[in-house]
Amino acid sequence: MKTKIPDFVKTNQFGLLLLVIVFILLFTFTTDGFSSRFNIYALSRVVAIDIMIGLAMMVVILTGGLNLSLGALGVSAAMFGGWCMESMGIPISISIVLILLFGSFLGWINGYVTVKTGVHSFIVTLATMSIYFGFMTLLTEAEAFRKLPETFTDFGSMKLFNKYISPLLLLSIFTCFVLFYLFKFTDIGRKLIAAGANPDAAELSGISVNRMFIYCHMLSGFLAAVAGIMLTSRIGAAIPSMAGHLGFDWLLPAFLAPVIGGTLLSGGKVTVFGTMLGAVLVTLINNGLYLIDVGEFWVRFFLGLILLFAVLLDRAREYFTSKNSIVS
Amino acid sequence: MNNLLKKDWFGLGLVIILGSILISFFKPAFISPFNLYVLMLSVSLMLVVAMSQMIIIAIGQMNLSVGAIGGLVAISFTGLMEVYDVSVLPAMFIGLGIGIVCGFINGYITVKTGISAFIITLATLYIFKGMNLGITEAQPFYEIPESVKYFGNAKIFGPIPYLIIIPVIITFLMWVLMNRTSLGRYMLAYGNNVQSSELIGISSTKIVVYAHIISGLLAAIGGMLVVCRLQLGTPNIGDSWLLPSFAAPVIGGAILAGGKVDVIATAFGVILVAIISQTLVIFKIDPFFVQIFLGFMILIAVFINRYREYREDRRNKVFSNE
Numbered sequence: 001m002k003t004k005i006p007d008f009v010k011t012n013q014f015g016l017l018l019l020v021i022v023f024i025l026l027f028t029f030t031t032d033g034f035s036s037r038f039n040i041y042a043l044s045r046v047v048a049i050d051i052m053i054g055l056a057m058m059v060v061i062l063t064g065g066l067n068l069s070l071g072a073l074g075v076s077a078a079m080f081g082g083w084c085m086e087s088m089g090i091p092i093s094i095s096i097v098l099i100l101l102f103g104s105f106l107g108w109i110n111g112y113v114t115v116k117t118g119v120h121s122f123i124v125t126l127a128t129m130s131i132y133f134g135f136m137t138l139l140t141e142a143e144a145f146r147k148l149p150e151t152f153t154d155f156g157s158m159k160l161f162n163k164y165i166s167p168l169l170l171l172s173i174f175t176c177f178v179l180f181y182l183f184k185f186t187d188i189g190r191k192l193i194a195a196g197a198n199p200d201a202a203e204l205s206g207i208s209v210n211r212m213f214i215y216c217h218m219l220s221g222f223l224a225a226v227a228g229i230m231l232t233s234r235i236g237a238a239i240p241s242m243a244g245h246l247g248f249d250w251l252l253p254a255f256l257a258p259v260i261g262g263t264l265l266s267g268g269k270v271t272v273f274g275t276m277l278g279a280v281l282v283t284l285i286n287n288g289l290y291l292i293d294v295g296e297f298w299v300r301f302f303l304g305l306i307l308l309f310a311v312l313l314d315r316a317r318e319y320f321t322s323k324n325s326i327v328s
Numbered sequence: 329m330n331n332l333l334k335k336d337w338f339g340l341g342l343v344i345i346l347g348s349i350l351i352s353f354f355k356p357a358f359i360s361p362f363n364l365y366v367l368m369l370s371v372s373l374m375l376v377v378a379m380s381q382m383i384i385i386a387i388g389q390m391n392l393s394v395g396a397i398g399g400l401v402a403i404s405f406t407g408l409m410e411v412y413d414v415s416v417l418p419a420m421f422i423g424l425g426i427g428i429v430c431g432f433i434n435g436y437i438t439v440k441t442g443i444s445a446f447i448i449t450l451a452t453l454y455i456f457k458g459m460n461l462g463i464t465e466a467q468p469f470y471e472i473p474e475s476v477k478y479f480g481n482a483k484i485f486g487p488i489p490y491l492i493i494i495p496v497i498i499t500f501l502m503w504v505l506m507n508r509t510s511l512g513r514y515m516l517a518y519g520n521n522v523q524s525s526e527l528i529g530i531s532s533t534k535i536v537v538y539a540h541i542i543s544g545l546l547a548a549i550g551g552m553l554v555v556c557r558l559q560l561g562t563p564n565i566g567d568s569w570l571l572p573s574f575a576a577p578v579i580g581g582a583i584l585a586g587g588k589v590d591v592i593a594t595a596f597g598v599i600l601v602a603i604i605s606q607t608l609v610i611f612k613i614d615p616f617f618v619q620i621f622l623g624f625m626i627l628i629a630v631f632i633n634r635y636r637e638y639r640e641d642r643r644n645k646v647f648s649n650e
Contacts, residue, residue: 122446300461
């Protein structure tokens with residue numbers, strides 16, 4: 001009799017974990033400075049935000065939709081926070097609450113319009129992306145907020161664990177656990193997944209699918225605002241261009257992490273820790289590409305190839321697992 | 329007359345004419361030859377870009393890499409002429425070839441893997457853009473032959489630029505393709521319902537690959553037209569195409585789920601967007617407002633389309649009850 005392979009080994013997460021370990025070993029032995037304290041600390045600051053961005057996209061992909069406005073939304077929330085703290089002098093804790101509310105509100109707009117028009121969220125968030133970003137640039141006159149309270153910016157440059165890890169990473173990991181709990185053990189989390197997996201069946205079993213979709217968009221706005229706060233704290237200033245034009249710099253990590261992590265684009269399936277590992281992998285590869293010195297202009301090219309490779313691999317895995325299940 | 333009212337392009341045409349009259353009443357500068365020339369230039373370029381996206385919308389997919397293909401072709405076209413001294417025509421054909429290859433890659437991977445075109449074209453967006461930056465190292469090419477510069481600058485007569493000839497021909501050909509050829513109808517059938525189109529014997533592979541090839545080809549033409557207009561090949565050509573490429577077809581009543589596009593209405597959508605952008609400039613409104621405006625226009629168009637669908641549904645219900 002064949003020994004049974006534990007289920008965990010077959011999962012996407014396990015494969016990812018192996019890949020992460022392989023890449024860490026590869027970069028440690030082939031490049032100078034990968035395992036230096038400075039590089040690991042820098043990585044932990046970057047990966048923290050990529051995880052958050054990935055999660056923000058993941059919760060919308062759950063509905064079978066997309067959120068193109070993610071970057072614009074996150075930057076708008078961050079700029080709003082800069083205005084609260086610098087211009088209005090509102091205390092940090094209250095400012096953070098306001099930023100999160102603001103992010104959720106922008107997410108609510110996305111969700112509301114998507115649900116009410118029945119149009120794919122792609123086109124809705126494409127429109128809101130330019131609206132949010134346009135208003136943000138107009139209101140801030142493209143000026144950065146650079147005199148933020150020191151306690152706020154100190155958090156972003158704090159070093160923990162013998163100066164290896166940024167507290168931002170702990171915040172992201174904590175968020176992962178909260179989301180995992182939400183989707184796994186709470187009533188509302190299960191309803192969100194049900195609504196994404198099969199809207200008709202969910203509707204028939206008494207779940208308000210529209211409301212669930214709006215919640216997903218609000219959660220996405222909330223997480224994007226968290227990412228915006230973290231980025232502001234890391235840079236030490238709220239800068240309108242910190243996510244690129246229209247917030248486009250966030251889009252690739254936003255899609256890479258959940259897709260590599262095994263989130264289905266058709267909706268109805270989330271993998272919180274897969275997304276986390278996906279973000280770690282992307283950051284590692286990105287960092288490695290710089291260390292190997294492929295030239296900064298070619299980094300984008302390789303990231304694109306990796307995304308393509310990741311989805312093809314995922315497709316192959318799906319194909320083989322479905323074949324196996326038919327045989328058995 | 330009643331038939332005319334139901335067309336997507338009719339309402340848009342009306343808005344364009346009434347809007348133009350109203351604007352020129354307040355600002356006579358709007359119908360000055362120079363302004364009309366600028367207007368036609370921006371219409372010519374966006375027309376090609378909008379058609380490139382529209383054909384993908386017709387099959388129910390989206391192409392994020394339109395701008396990246398345009399940019400890659402633009403710098404290849406100018407790079408070949410400047411660095412390798414290739415003459416204009418061969419460089420142009422190589423540019424078109426690159427567009428076709430890029431489109432083929434998009435279409436082939438999408439249809440063979442069954443992965444959403446959104447993700448595939450997001451990946452190829454980064455690949456094409458990365459190649460563009462890797463080749464140019466973010467430096468523009470300045471040495472453009474005089475003939476290309478002339479084509480981009482000269483006017484046929486009055487305020488009409490030479491540049492508008494190719495986009496007009498393309499629009500006409502697209503209209504013929506979508507309305508008068510079996511390939512175009514197959515594309516719409518595929519966009520409407522993949523399963524039933526396969527059941528009646530339409531090859532998905534062929535349809536998807538052809539649509540993406542045409543999209544790549546049009547994006548390539550768009551990239552080269554921008555080179556003619558700017559008189560140089562910068563790596564950031566195509567970066568700002570994404571929003572307008574979707575705006576025009578959606579304003580023109582295209583349904584993103586596929587199966588319904590209107591070439592004339594898309595063209596009118598391009599004209600409307602160009603007029604509004606231009607008007608905002610004439611009225612000295614902050615350029616960032618143009619972007620916000622474009623966003624709101626997409627949302628309004630989406631709501632109007634939804635309302636019309638709803639009314640049509642209701643009318644159909646009344647008839648079926650009788």
